[in-house]
Amino acid sequence: MSDAARPQKLDLGTSPARTALTGMKSTQTASPETPDHTDEVLRSVYTPNGTAQSRRARREDTVETDDDMSPRRPNSSRKPLFARTWVRFLVMILAILVILGSIAGALGFYTYTVAMELKAQAEEAEVLGQSAYDAFKAQNLPGAQAGLDSVKNKLVDIRATYNKLSFYGSIPIASAYYNDGIHGLNAADAxxxxxxxxLAAVTPYADVLGFTGEGTFTGGTAEDRLKLILQTLQKITPELDxxxxxxxxxxxxLATINPDRYPESVGGTFIRPRIIQAQECSAGAAAALTEFRPVIEQLPSVAGADGERKKYFVLFQNDNELRPTxxxxxxxxxxxxENGKVTPEKSDDIYELDKKFNKRIPIPPILGKYLTTESYYNLRDxxxxxxxxxxxxxxxTNYNLVPGEPKDIDGIIAVDTQVLTDLxxxxxxxxxxxxxxxxxxxxPKCDCPQIIYALSEIITRPTPYIRQDRKGILGPMMGALLQKAYSAPKTQWPQLFEIAWKDVQARHAQFYFFDETHQAAAEKVNAAGRLVKDPNAEDFxxxxxxxxxxAKSNLFVTYEVAQEVSAPENGVINKKVAITYKNSRRGDNCNLEAGLLCLNSRLRDWNRIYLPKGSQLISSQGYREGSVKTTDEGDFTIVEGEFFLDPLSQAKLQLEYTVPYTNQEDYKIKLWKQGGISPVPVTFDVNGGQEEVxxxxxxLFTTKF
Incomplete structure (x- = not known):
């Protein structure tokens, strides 16, 4: 199964409000294993007017399928419909009780009558829950609050009706399913x-976040609102608790419900996987809040609230000339x-900084091999x-040796051209x-955003004269963008928050704080660019x-990955990996005498692949002869080599290797995305089954062997 889907309008996917709204979907599920003759009874309760097929058809476009004949798999990347999961789980429980109760004749008729009453109430709750979720998506805060209040009231009615079946709690076999229904209702209430x-916690910030409804920070300038927000964030900590x-x-x-008590699927709909998915999602919701609490606590300090002005060193990374970070x-x-307002102090070309860096450090061999004009290791590398x-x-460490540069900084922030483009x-x-x-x-001159081509013209195009301060535009541009952001209408703020978070998660913006508490918070939310293994995955x-x-050829280079994974045998898995790089554009005239803009030329690529420590390389193809080697570093085994990629061509790297692996049931791998690159399609063939992320x-990719 793949990771969660990308945000749509307002990326509050990890906030408590969105978590609570979407988490309830994951409490869906279930139906016991029953003989063939009970399937119709299940469907009559599970589906309006006894039409299972029509109900299933309404959700077919929200699930992934292996083929036309396969059962419908739960899709964790789908946008959730609020409360639908626990509603259907409760209906499935009722179906089971109807079947068990039918053995006792009159008892079965009574159970069926109650079940129909509950089914109607549950469907009403589902409609109300969907209305609340739709209002939240539309950023209608009062509508979402009213919808949740209605769901809460409806749950009171549902519980009262469900209690009419409490005698099942004393009947062997039936009691287990009845109690699962109680646990489902308890989870729904919570x-x-x-x-x-x-939503109550979000209400004071409604105006800033772009919600309709009256918030606390509706007056004053954007700077005033930011200041008030930072000053009040600490007050929501008890609400977070x-x-x-x-x-x-x-x-x-939900953890109390035993998935093994239920069949894999009923009538073409997966049951047990939905229970497991609900349990995993609920655990993830609680974990997400735990992870984000330090960020909320530290954000005022990081943003210079309460007069604690911070100074940061900002590095501009040109992702069109890709480097490891x-x-x-x-x-x-x-x-x-200070108080969330950014004021530039100075900006300059990195080459000007290197002119003042007097320490002579031997250049790393791999850089010296291709950067033939460089004699020593420079700050820019x-x-x-x-x-x-x-x-x-x-x-x-080396910047601090440069005379005349600010040393009293609180951290380093790196941004690439994607951040500028998104803003x-x-x-x-x-x-x-x-x-x-x-x-x-x-x-059309580069088939890229105009801002990228224009900056390249200003910074990169050769001239017959010495051009001073080639990169002097970056400081004024940052100032202009900040000013425009501060004066932006509130309708744009949700988009700004969304792209900011998206760029952080994609490593187009990365943070290194000197304060250990600030750094720990950044690492918690994956904003610090740390390359670490995932304890939940054996492969990496x-x-x-x-x-x-x-040149700047990465502007035109993309790649895709195909992985073939075998089942574990003797404590290892065997993997075959193919990485296909493509350059989609013709080359430029890069002769300096021509004086033309040189963006695309032969790419000389130093490639490293980080794998779990103990991995063994069996074979490799596609690298330049003699360039491949393996080393161990910390938790990783690194395979590295070099290859060339010309304009309008492709290069393919192929590797076969083994990875230490003990889990016989599930294949789990963490895919770590390099900063500065575009999204990468990755195809998995795990023991014969294909999936793509x-x-x-x-x-974190997970599937069964």
């Missing part, structure tokens, strides 16, 4: 309570942040470790005096590429 409390307690109740109640370190800036923190520790896409074209107007519209893969003398951020 989930709705968490949703109500979450209450929401967390409710989510823990949901998790505990996300791009060539092309320029830098020093900024102040000190991001060869894909782990952002490790690279920045090396960078900072302009949301805020609209931005005008920089002396440089022109920049937009996110496609420029990170593909790290570095452009060493290939899109690696647009770190992915």
């Amino acid at each position: 989930g709705v309570n968490a949703g109500i409390k979450s 209450e929401i967390g307690a409710d989510l823990n109740t949901v998790e505990t109640e 996300g791009g060539f370190l092309t320029a830098y800036s020093v900024i102040f942040v 000190m991001n060869i470790d894909p782990d952002f923190k490790k690279s920045m520790e090396e960078f900072l 302009v896409r949301v805020l609209g074209p931005v005008e920089i005096p002396g440089y022109g107007t920049f937009s996110a519209e496609n420029d 893969m990170a593909i790290i590429d570095a452009n060493l003398g290939g 899109l690696m647009d951020k770190d992915i």
Whole structure:
């Protein structure tokens, strides 16, 4: 199964409000294993007017299928319909009790009557829950609150009706299923309570987040609202504790239900997998709140609230010239942040910084091989470790030797061109005096955003004269974008929050804080660019590429991955991996005398693949002869090599290797996304079954052998 789907309008997918609203979907499920002659009874209760097929058809477009004849699999990437899961779970429980009760004749008739009453109430609750969720998606806060209140009241009626069947709690066999229904209702109650409390916590920030409804911070400038938000964030901590307690109740109640008591599927609909999925989602909801609490607690300090002004060193990474952390370190800036307002202090070309760096460090051999004009190791190349923190520790150690540069900084922030493009896409074209107007519209000269081509023209095109301050535009551009963001209408704020979070998760923006508490919070939400294994997965893969003398060709390069995985045998799995790189555009005239813009030329790529420690390389193809080697580093075995990719061509790397692996039932792998790259399609063939995921951020992929 793949990771959660990408956000649609407002990315609150990890916030308590969205968690509570969406988490309730995952409490769906079940039907016991029954003989063939009971299937019609199950369907008569489970489906309106006894028409199982019509009900199933309404949800067919929301699930993945292996083929036309396969049962419908639950799809965790689907946008949830609030409360639908627990409603159907309760209906399935009723179907079981009807079957068991039918043995006793009159008792069965009574049970069936109650079941029909409950079914009608449950369907009403489902409609109300869907209405609440739709209102939330539409950012209608009062509508969502009213919808949840209605669901809460309806749950009271459902519980009262369900209690009419309490005698089943004393009957062997039937008691287990009856009690599962109680646990489902308890989980529903707790989930709705968490949703109500979450919306109450969001209400003061309604205006800022783009919700309709009156919030606390509706007056003043954007800077005023940001200041008030940062000053009040700490006040919602007790509310988070209450929401967390409710989510823990949901998790505990669902964990009490034994999935093995239910069949794999009934009537073509998966049952047991839905129970397991609900349990996993509820556990994830509680964990998400736990992870985000430190961020909420530390954000005011990170953003310079309460007069604690912060100073950050900002590195601009050119992802069109890809390097391990996300791009060539092309320029830098020093900024102040106070009460959420960013003020640039200075900005400059990274080459100007290197001119003042007097330490002569031998250049790493792989860089010296291709960067033939370089004699020593420069600051601009000190991001060869894909782990952002490790690279920045090396960078900072040497930056501190540069005279005349600010040293009293609180952290390092790296952003790439995707961040600039996304900001302009949301805020609209931005005008920089002396440089022109920049937009996110496609420029046919490069088939890329106009802002990218225009910056390349200003910064990269060779001239017959020495051009001073080639990258001086980046500072004014950052200032103009910030000013436009502060003056943006509130309708754009949700989009700004959404793209900011999306860019952080995709490692287009990365953070390294010197304060250990701030750094721990950043690492909790995967904002620190740390390259670490996932304790829940035995397999791991990170593909790290570095452009060493290939112009800006990564602007036109994409790649895809195909993995073939065998079942574990003798404590290892055998894997065959193919990585296909494609350059989609013709080459440019890169002769300096021509004076033309050189974006696309032969890519000289230093490729490293991080695998679990103990992995053994069996064979490799596609690399330059003699360039392949393996090393161990920390928790990883690294396979590295070099290859070339010309314009309008492709290159294919093929590897076969083994990975230590003990889980005989499930295949789990963490796919670690390199900063600065576009989403990567990854296809898995695990023991004969094919699935595909899109690696647009770190992915934990799980499937059965």
